[in-house]
Amino acid sequence: MSLKTAFESQPERRYVMFGGKGGLGKTTLSATSAFWLASHGKRVLLFSVDPQASLSDIFQRDIFGKGPVKIMDNLWAQEVDADRRIREYQEEIRKKILDMYGFDRVPEEIDNYISAASAEPAMEESAIFDAVVDIIVQGDYDYYIYDLVPLGHALYYLSMAKVYDEWINKITRLREEMRQYDQVAATMRRDETVQEDQILTELTYIKDRINASSRILTDSNRTAFFFVVVPEEMIILDTRKAATLFAKFDVPISGYVVNRVLPPELRSPTAPPYLQNRIAMQERYLADIKTAFGAQVLAYVPEMERDVTGLGMIERLARRLFAHEGEARP
Ligand SMILES: Nc1ncnc2c1ncn2[C@@H]1O[C@H](COP(=O)(O)OP(=O)(O)OP(=O)(O)O)[C@@H](O)[C@H]1O
Ligand SMILES: [Mg+2]
Numbered sequence: 001m002s003l004k005t006a007f008e009s010q011p012e013r014r015y016v017m018f019g020g021k022g023g024l025g026k027t028t029l030s031a032t033s034a035f036w037l038a039s040h041g042k043r044v045l046l047f048s049v050d051p052q053a054s055l056s057d058i059f060q061r062d063i064f065g066k067g068p069v070k071i072m073d074n075l076w077a078q079e080v081d082a083d084r085r086i087r088e089y090q091e092e093i094r095k096k097i098l099d100m101y102g103f104d105r106v107p108e109e110i111d112n113y114i115s116a117a118s119a120e121p122a123m124e125e126s127a128i129f130d131a132v133v134d135i136i137v138q139g140d141y142d143y144y145i146y147d148l149v150p151l152g153h154a155l156y157y158l159s160m161a162k163v164y165d166e167w168i169n170k171i172t173r174l175r176e177e178m179r180q181y182d183q184v185a186a187t188m189r190r191d192e193t194v195q196e197d198q199i200l201t202e203l204t205y206i207k208d209r210i211n212a213s214s215r216i217l218t219d220s221n222r223t224a225f226f227f228v229v230v231p232e233e234m235i236i237l238d239t240r241k242a243a244t245l246f247a248k249f250d251v252p253i254s255g256y257v258v259n260r261v262l263p264p265e266l267r268s269p270t271a272p273p274y275l276q277n278r279i280a281m282q283e284r285y286l287a288d289i290k291t292a293f294g295a296q297v298l299a300y301v302p303e304m305e306r307d308v309t310g311l312g313m314i315e316r317l318a319r320r321l322f323a324h325e326g327e328a329r330p
Helices: 003-009 026-039 054-059 082-101 108-118 121-137 151-158 160-179 192-217 233-248 273-296 310-321
Strands: 015-019 044-048 069-072 075-079 143-147 223-229 255-261 297-302
Touching: 003 026, 003 223, 003 255, 003 297, 015 026, 015 192, 026 044, 026 054, 026 075, 026 143, 026 223, 026 255, 026 310, 044 054, 044 121, 054 075, 054 310, 082 108, 082 121, 121 143, 223 233, 233 273, 255 273, 273 297, 297 310
Parallel strands: 015 143, 015 223, 044 075, 044 143, 223 255, 255 297
Antiparallel strands: 069 075
């Protein structure tokens, strides 16, 4: 199996992610896959919630916070401005409280509570997750490629159903606290049962959305989740650990891509000893990778002579990433 056949044999897997530790090439491989699919006539949205604006970097275009930006035929890239999403989210919650209780403005105590609650990581993650859900449920594209942030964080997103649960519990607690203000709001308050229902409807709506999207993300028939690894000892160890964790969250791994493999043409008895050493070391780790991940390795990607930015470099990398089986081996 190669990455090419992995895509071709399961076209119904329209959600694609590359996971892995920081700086291993997730953004590079996501953009390269997006490019390859788009060149084969698929409509692709590549998106990210990374505040580092790494898609802007790789495409050498400022696309941050601008919605889907067309990069070339069939390829759109989108960088969500997460901070803005968080602010909008807070505002939305304020509005809902105003509506429910008929306040003209949010009383200071409640406002303080909302501010405190929104400083919670769970709140931030929920806002970001909400943005991701918005993107993937629209359904206008053939492929959605989610350029993930580094591993630890990605795990967080993928376990979002659990995080969201926490947040929902928090809202429920907020609702309890709100009862104390019922006295104050008595004159403007609507019928008690109507209020209860509104809140419950809201919570159910949120829960349904989470369940729908976490079903998508953990469904190996609809989602391809590839792991990026490089031939280095610590990375291999960490990747094995991560794979175990992902299994715990029921996130199936669809295969591994080995990035930054030194090109074989550097191998020569006249090469400087430094280079010969590096190559020998990589060969050892490539053997370890084979032992650890074996047939799950779908591609080997060479270390290029420079950073991968711009469509020209991406195209060159795509030829290697989507090489036919056999051609792809180092
Ligand atoms: N095969 C390669 N050859 C040369 N440079 C590469 C290769 N793969 C990645 N790079 C470079 O390595 C750097 C990190 O890659 P990239 O941004 O894709 O990693 P990442 O996993 O997305 O990082 P982060 O975890 O910060 O999101 C970039 O400058 C990229 O151009
Ligand atoms: Mg990245």
